[in-house]
Amino acid sequence: MFGEGRRDAEAMLVGEGPGETEDNTGRPFVGRAGKLLDSMLASVGIERGEVYITNIVKCRPPRNRDPDFFEQNNCLPWLREQTRLISPKIIVCLGRVAAMRLIRSDFHISAEHGRIERKGAFNMMAIYHPSYLLRSPQMRPETFADLKVLERFLNENRPAGAG
Numbered sequence: 001m002f003g004e005g006r007r008d009a010e011a012m013l014v015g016e017g018p019g020e021t022e023d024n025t026g027r028p029f030v031g032r033a034g035k036l037l038d039s040m041l042a043s044v045g046i047e048r049g050e051v052y053i054t055n056i057v058k059c060r061p062p063r064n065r066d067p068d069f070f071e072q073n074n075c076l077p078w079l080r081e082q083t084r085l086i087s088p089k090i091i092v093c094l095g096r097v098a099a100m101r102l103i104r105s106d107f108h109i110s111a112e113h114g115r116i117e118r119k120g121a122f123n124m125m126a127i128y129h130p131s132y133l134l135r136s137p138q139m140r141p142e143t144f145a146d147l148k149v150l151e152r153f154l155n156e157n158r159p160a161g162a163g
């Protein structure tokens with residue numbers, strides 16, 4: 001699973017690593033969690049096809065465990081290059097693993113989700129992982145609010161003249 005989406009996407013969404021369906025199809029977030037992600041994005045007017053979606057690690061960790069530090073290190077050069085080529089306005093970490101790796105190692109997703117912060121050349125934010133939202137549907141309104149923040153950011157940072 002490498003990643004997919006627009007070459008000129010303004011938002012890049014980064015999960016932790018492919019699950020079984022993603023591993024089988026070579027596409028990110030196409031299983032149950034991906035369907036939920038698609039519908040939550042659509043609920044704030046963001047089409048899956050307008051963003052770029054990838055993961056920290058490109059191969060499925062055995063039994064869906066969290067990718068370890070060394071596995072992440074092995075894959076990070078890919079993500080760096082993807083980020084350089086796409087050059088998104090904002091990177092959205094899907095879940096704790098991506099947020100702790102890309103934003104800050106002490107990132108607390110329950111306290112800090114939905115906040116946009118600047119890191120180097122990028123705006124970054126994290127939202128709850130869609131798999132967590134499948135298990136804990138009562139948390140979905142918080143992610144809906146976070147996605148509204150993302151939508152507002154994208155609207156405010158749209159290049160002049162773009163639809």
Ligand code: URA
Pocket residue numbers: 015016017018019022027028029030033034055131
């Ligand atoms: N979970 C992830 O973190 N990434 C995927 O692509 C699918 C499920």
